[in-house]
Amino acid sequence: MMALLPEFDPADVGAGRGLIDRLTADAAALLRDVLAEILRRNSHTEYLGRFLDRASPGASAADLRDAFKERVPVSAYEDIEPYVRRVASGEPSSILCSEPITHLLTSSGTSGGQLKLFPSTAEKLDQRLFYNGVQALLRKMHLHPDQGDRRGKGMYLMFIFPGSLTSSGLPIMASSSAYYHSSQFREHDIGGFGRCTSPIEAVLCPDGRQSMYCQLLCGLLDRGVVDHVGGTFANAFIRGIQFLEDNWEEMCSNIRTGRLSDWITHAPLRDAVAARHLRGPDPALADEIASECARKPWDGIVRRLWPGARYILAIVTGSMSQYIPVLESYGAGLPLVSPMYVCTECAAGINLNPLDIPSAVSYALLPNIAYFEFAEVTHGDDEKVQAGTGLYDNLGELKLVDLVDVKIGRRYELIVTTFAGLYRYRVGDLLTVSGFYNATPLFRFTGRCGVVLKIDFESISEEDLLKAISQAYELHLRPLGYMLGGSTAYADISTLPGHYILFWELATAEGNHVATDIDRAVMENCCLAVENCFDQMYRKSRRRGSITALEIRVLERGAFDALMDLFLSRGTSASQYKTPTAIRSEQVLLVLEERVSGRYFSQETPNGPL
Template sequence: MNVIDKFKLCGFNIGGFILFRWIYQIYWQNRLLPDIYMLFGLVALLVVLDIIRLRPGKSLNIQGILLQYIVQKVLSLFGYFIQKRLESMSANIQDHQDKLLLNILKQQSETDVGKMLRIGEIKSVDDFRKSIPLTMYDDYEPFVNIIEESGCSNVFFPGKVDYIACTSGTTSGSSKKFPKSFSILRKTSGKWLILAQKCFTNLPRNQFIRKWLAVRCTSNIWLSKSGIKCGPISGLASNFSLNFYVVPNIAKDLKDDETVIYLNLVFGLKHPDICNLFFSTAQMALSFFQVLERKWPSICNDIEHGTLSSLNGLTINERNSLIQSLGGGDSDRAEFLRKEFENGFIGIVPRVWPECPGMFCLATGSFMTQADVVKKRYLDSVPIFSPFHAGTETFYGINLHLGEQEVTYTLMMPFNYFEFIPVENTVEENPQTLQCNQLSIGEKYELVVTTWEGLYRYRTEDIVEIVGFYGTIPRYKFVRRRNDILSATTEHVPETLVSEAIRKEAVTWDNDLVDFVTTENIYINKVLGHITEEHYYTVFIELEHDDILVENESEKVDLHLQSLHEMYQRFRDSGRLQSLKIVLVRGGTFQNIGRLIRTLNKTTSLMQYKLPRIMRNEKLVQYLLDNRLNTHDIKKDSCNSVSDHPPNPQG
């Protein structure tokens, strides 16, 4: 008898008890109203019926089902009250923002950063905006270095630092570091994550009592000279988890990212009734499925025999603990999976997890291409939800409208003070800012934040577009990073427009787009030792199958880009810019680029890795050139600028 049948039998017995008790009261005690025993029985019956409605996973035991049910109900209740509080704030969010700022300044006035900025002398919001200049990471780096060296307290915020969170460094080449406090995180973002949990469970089938398949990697953790843990923000976020996972917690602490992915595949595929798929980014999701395609025979063997025979590097205790948690083999499930994998991986998710409600990951900005690949190849009808907009420095927004097609976020104004720089003024060193009650729908702004963790008027470099309001709280969509701009001469073209032009044209190709990056030709000339008076953009593209494009694809993408950006069109018409060039690279190139980037920057983990859309690093440009397809296989217009550089067959 499976666990659902046990709950059905339990409900039948409770119902029978209530009926018998009521008949007994009526005929033998002449009482119509239920007594205390019947009331308890009715409550128990309602709980059992609700659990049956939530279709618990067949692999769960009764204790696990009851625990997850209670936790989900408590979180849902808290989420309801938090949402009501947010709605109350949204009536006049600017008033709340002003009070929030003054509270932050009061708490931080005696910190080292606060003393440097003399925030104890500030008496009003206007004083703050006039006397404190906009800041960048360079303003805080000396204080971070002090904490790393000596572990000082009261530097950014009152008290000690519990963790130093590091950015991926894939854009700048080096990681930025932000001190974190567990108590401040619980006070601020912690409770608002419960609201996110409520949004998750509002989605169809996502409220079922089942375990999440969430790939969590915390391998890149180290100690500073002062003994403080350092690493990606994901290493900290996993300590604040509110969910029940298919994979034991021991897996996330293993040192090899691919081992962690493999374990998630073994445990996750053994369960046909997972709640959902959860990844930090669409890049992480793509890596997950790429490992599946390479290692599915070993995965099926381990599921069949209840082993982890293909994994090396595990200690005896780790292996024994994981095998025990796996709970033995399942030959029927393994045979089913083999047949599905042998039929290919197009639409594999709904075939192996037919009730999976969706995949959660960061899928906007630089992750859009990977999200498109995952959706088209693996997900089929299963939707992608992008729940958060967050950075290592702070948590910016939450997607309160997960069911909508367009991904938008609502600013988390309850715990950050926000200002906004109009996009046309972002090139200025210290531009004037706007407050949330001065924003216009359809306009773009750079976000500026003041946080409980010691950042003041910090320029985030994130450009967003206001799409509406939740009450008076701005709703927005992420557009790009401020410096994601291409400029071969003196034009300034956002990389997002190049991406849009490529995606528009790619839908007409017979070969699926895997990924791409763009650079100005000066960086290619620098690698090759060329001197040329021409100026143009080069787009390195990887397709699903190594193949050629028709002769005029570069021209078509260039025409799309001209239609999207007036200045680019003017430079093209005047001859100051030449037509964009497409260079095709071998399959697997961008997967290897990711490994190379993580090798060059040891602090970057797979969970936070993102492919830089503009490629200017000399080693990475060289690698792309080494892995381009043979030039005689590419039409003349695609690569005539680099045709004399032979590909490296070992790339």
């Protein structure tokens, strides 16, 4: 059996195809080996020992696997948090896992509103290195098959979260920040960072504005050799383009004079840009860039500024799908490549067919990274699956199947067991099986588990909400040239009966200015179109008056930037931030309320007049 993390050269396409075929064809055996190794190392930890009876060193791998499946319950964050807090306070890592916990990873906090801390080890960084190498290999195979060593650079925006320390001195940081700070990233470069326009000093700069400015500036300086653009998530890349729209004149001045703006004060960043990128006055380049940026509207600006770009690289599935029309406008036909499915708990899924259109994107979970199990979920089971988060009370309710035993067309909640101390942990993501590649299933990410909106007897999932918004936009706004720059929802019960509020940031094609003069009837039709997509219980509640008309509040430009800034101030990493599908916090609501420019309501009940 192959090593769990085999070495390979991402530039060697022939060998790379063989690696991917072995990983996906041997999925069942690899999963058995992964679980056996996790249990061999960790069955004596305090956490697992309670369920595995402090298994003796002589226990066979098969015995340990059987005991694990019979006795170890499904867990939620509430179950592991006490152990994480104890490690953070200085207790030994061995209460959770045999390997030293080197740092704690922080979640984005945008899905459920709670920042969570997860244990991580040096081995987890090795897994991330391997995972990024597989992605680089797939890009080479599908997107750059004819370029060899003549490949260009990527204008790819990357950011860190500065992090903090626990009382015992253990670093707390975002998953991406941990990787960018690691020796694996600095010394091996298996994911191709050397082909990015951003200097490492810009990526590691703790000041987000200085980092963004210099990454975009360097991307403009290298515009002639850029062959792809992007960022981890679609909204981060869009934020970068909007930042460029506000600051291109200053950047052009820097390029024209060969002198970096004085407000860039982070010394390593300033020295790197001045020494390696801004190497003297270049009025001709400044004029080229200025002529493109001055043209309105900004449709096609990515293709115009980086004419050699072949694609936009960013995650555009799940809640990021709402940004596809904006990316399509900026890219003017450039393919949108959604390379991976990621979660803080583990590096997980890769897109084996990067050129698939966003609506068809599926991901394969690498079977050598973690042990994957799944709990089948139907629309009627969402709340049932959410119930019972203690160690014992959901064992009888959730029937788990292994990765290779899932069925095409069915929807599952992801359960992971990792080397770093997560055991049968409920990630909370919903995945639908779309097919198989060899023996490995392919999944479409369909949202977060559970209900995001609820007032009466209705239950609106993230998937339901995103589909409703997309349909309303496609029917009523896209044909008129409007772009949806961001969306979130809120269940308002401040007055009774309550109602749903959608906050939308809209722009026109003309200069991407805020759509303040949009026709009221158009927005009212959008409200009704969203409601018509909701479930039968919602429509019944509307007809009997226990929920009142859905409302859309149009926001001023920059509202979702302000929302992101709020989450960043709370400790969310810029590289991990995703606009929340729904909000619950009064403080978050206030940020948006201050920027409302128009309010619109449904004038009919779904499927019938008022």
